[in-house]
Amino acid sequence: MKHLLLVESNESITGIQACQELGYTVTLITQDIQHYLKGQPLASHPLHRVDYIHEVDTFNEEAVVDFVKEYHKVHPLTGVMSFAEFYVVQATAAAHAIGVPTMHPLAAKNARNKYKSRELCIQNGVPVPVSLLAGSVEEACQHAQAMGYPCIIKPCDGAMSIGVVLVNNERELRQAYDSYVNNRNYGRNLYGSADVLIEEFAAGPLVSVEMVTYQGKDVLIGITDRRLVGFPYFVETGASFPVQLSNETEIVEAVSQGLRALGVDFGPTHTEVALTPEGPKIIEFNPRMVGGPVPEMIKYATGIHLPVEVLRMHMGEEPNLTATVSRGAASREFCSPVDGTLLEVTGLKALEGRPDILKSHFIAAGREVSYPRSNFDWIGRVTVGGDDAAQAEQKCSEIQNGIGLHIVARPLS
Incomplete structure (x- = not known):
């Protein structure tokens, strides 16, 4: 059996559930199992x-690589990977060390370091x-003064x-x-870099390009539209898939060119x-599968079970994309x-029994x-299916209008 x-x-x-569908033996390494169990x-x-x-x-990348190398000697592994963003670099390094299919570790590091990816793209x-x-x-203040306000401050990793x-x-x-450098704990004992980027504000709609690179080819799965709220913060509060854009070819080509650069x-x-009004600008690369509700949206919209196909390619099998x-x-x-x-959350009963509600x-x-x-x-979160992305998005707007969030505000200190 593949391991x-x-x-x-x-x-x-998601990944563990997909492993069950494929019948793989699964080993999970974790810093703290209670992070998942929560008692x-x-x-x-x-x-x-x-x-x-x-x-x-x-x-700790070295600790992961050392463990995997020794574990592989006793329990032969077919693949090593991670679906979690903060652990992709460690997983690719370990997979590379034992010779199983993986992205090159340097590429994963280039993608995770937003400044390095900027440098490579510019070059x-x-x-x-x-x-x-x-x-x-x-x-940071000197850079912002030179660049001009408004601008973006963001962590490097x-x-x-x-x-x-x-x-x-x-x-x-x-x-x-100050808020960021004094609160760099992302949870799970993960701490972000103290380095930050001061960046041009690339105004315009945000989309994400979902791709799979296999045997030297970039396969486009589709483009996801993104909704943002919370300015001056950037919080995603909606997505639709697959969005149709008149300049899709230009966007996809820029992403493929960027992936090659990394x-x-x-x-x-x-x-x-x-x-942006000047054309598409890449905000960031993520060396992993898209997360949140989008894999389920992709499955409904295209029939491609992306977590399963990503697992299969990491296990040496040809994915069906x-x-x-x-x-x-x-x-x-x-x-x-x-x-x-x-x-209280009101209005949820109206969603019960609706066949187009994928998850709530x-x-x-x-x-x-x-x-x-x-x-x-x-x-x-509510995820809904439709004949196309535009219809599904319209359904989401109607659902949002019917749901009430009843909240007692915290007194100002």
Whole structure:
């Protein structure tokens, strides 16, 4: 039986569920199993599907590589990978060390380091926003003054929009810088780099290009439209797939050119692109499969079960990336307009029994909620299918109008 080792997991356990469909033996290495269990017994948690679990310092690349090399000697592995953004570099390094299919580790590092990816893109003529690296608040202020306000401050190695802020003046920049460098804990004992980027504000709609690179070819799965709220923060509150754009060829070519510049030679990628008046500009590359509700949206819209196909290619099998249906899907995330406590969510009963609702989930009443500052601040999500993306998006708007969030605001201190 084929044996896959996963370096951590995404919160939805998507990859582990797909492994079950494929009949793989699965080993999970994690820094802390309680991060997933949260006090729940393993026997009643989805992780009970995993065959073997070992605790390893998964944020330490050397520790992961050493463990995998020794483990492989006793329990031969067919593949090593991670669906979780913060662990892709470690997983690719370990897979490369034992000679199983993977993206080149340097390409993964290039993609995860946003400044390095900017440098490589500029060297290769790939359109990206102007971006300057800052190692201190004074350097950040100097860069912003030279670039001009408004501009963006963002971590070099972040994710989930954490620490990404639009600033209009030096006071806001200093505040955003201090807020990030003093709160660099992403959870799971992960700490972001103290280096930040001061970046041109690439105004325009945001889309993401979902691709799979296999045998030297970039296969387009589709383009996802993105909805943002929370300015000066950048929080995703909706998506539709697949979006049809008049300049799709230009966008896809820019992304493929960027992937070549970074050295991406294998695996899924999720690339965010701003559609500016000057043309598409690549905001960031992610050396992993798109997350959140989008894999389920892709499956409904195209018939491609992306997590399964990504697993298969990492196990030395040929993925099937050909669409078998042509539909659309959309999602809507719900956020609180204030910091406070969620009392009740109304309007959910109207969704019960609807065959076009792919998934609906909201947090429990009584939970503390926050004004959206990152993609961790969602209260709930609804994912819906349609004849095409536009119809699914319209359904999401109607659903949003029918759902009420009843929140008690937290008193100002």
